[in-house]
Amino acid sequence: MQKTALVPYAHLPRTHHHRHVLTSTIDVFGAAHWLLVDRAPQPGGEIRPFDALVVSVRPSGDVELTELSGVRARWPHLDRLPDGGFVVAASRARRYEAADQVQVFDALGREASSFSVGDAIEHMLVDEAGHIWVGHFDENPVGIRRWSSTGHISWTSDGASIPGLFDCYALNVSGTTAWSCPYTDFPLVEIRLARPDRPVKVWANRVRGANAVAVHGERVAFYGGYGEELDRLAHGELTETSVEPTDVGLLTLSDGTPPGRRRVVGRGSRIYVQAQPSTAWEVFDLSS
Template identity: 45%
Template sequence: MAATSLTPYARLPRAHARLPVLHSTVDATGRAHWLLAGRPEAPVGASDDHGDGTSVCVPYDALVVTVDGGSAHAIELSAVTARNPRLDALPDGGFVVADTARVQVFDALGRASWTLDPGGDVDHVLTDASGALWTVQGPAVRRLSLTGGVLGEFVPLPGAAGTADCLSLNVGAHTAWAGTRTGLLEIRDGQPVTVRTGPVKGTHGLAVHGDRLALLGGHGYDHSRLVMCVLTETAAEPVAYGTLVLPDGGELGRRRLVNRGPRLYVQSEPYSEWCVLDLGH
């Protein structure tokens, strides 16, 4: 398989280009969001030393710019506390901003409503179309309500690969997937986790459509390798190998990935534009 080009998807409006990008994502409905520092010199991540050896991040204001098709709008978030923020959107117009061990919930007016304790360090977090949070925490993939209640906890069967080495999380309409260093986990509510072996060690991107699977990444120089697979009961069988490139044919370089069902969204430095690989088309 030759190089596969991404398709342009959404771009940060030029009016906001001077503000530092703290994080960016594409939500469950396909809207693109950028979390921006409130001003170019904003001291995001600054710490307030308590004098006892502990410190907390000084709350700061931020701006969320949303691009939905041909329209764009912005909303201010007040008193953000995440030192290394990860943004996602809620179906009611609100947002969540996650840090390693806590999640702030903001309403549709940008007001901080409450802080959620997910019950452990969070490696990955995505919201689904209902507003629930999917996280990877230690040996389990969890689905949480916005009040912190556990809606589902998914752990592989004894002897199977766990999720402690999970490098990617895909949350689709009815199924979630986790890519680990040793394989692939398929997660359906009310069913045991299905474990499959896979051809890629260190995959960070995955998209699934029917029995077709795309895996992006690998170690070292394989970070842009694209492997197309067919799913069987026990494995993701490779059928073609290639490289994923930018719409203009350029290399990906440093990037941010969001996995949503059949879509793999890719954002390269300086993180002002989202592109997409869509297995559904």
């Protein structure tokens, strides 16, 4: 089976390797961000607000540090807003976490607002206009929603005729467009709200279980799957109504080894992969 190697993309500076990585992401403009604390959080019990450091590495290689004050999410999602602020969201919204599940911080690291988007966040990605896209997993099967940075819902997949939308396995946000491949039917879904006549397009798809997707023109790639297909990279082409498979291979780290446990972020034609110990991002680009 053909293997495709990821390309090194961004590294956490070594001066910060002694800290614990709570989470990490790649924003819509291609900058990498790490949310760091001095020690790993302990399970159980009430969360007390804590300070955290965001280390940002731009595509140019420039490094920026932002101290966030009063973070409350034990297992957070992170992304950057276009104005330089950050969004931190707890994946679970239970009891004491619910009212302030999502915290919005300004560019100086001060909390500007907080709100809830609902329990069981699978993906949280910010687009270039500052909208927050949230996809949920099956313990809260509300699908996909788009929020403002002040907590107002501006779009929901309710009534969008997306077949089998029970768990948002894959979410890709690029520009102001979102792509998804949700469980249980795994269609490829494009959500382009700037196209009011047909904001949602759906293609039938035979690739099951992917947790990341990349799209470039009429070509698409799905990464991940069940069991032995964990590192599968499946390619396809878009027809009018379906994704037609073209070939299947494996995606490896740049050194040829399997990624193992990893984070993935989809942005347009790119799938970013971060393997443990979470200090580096590598990239697959469908357009190259």
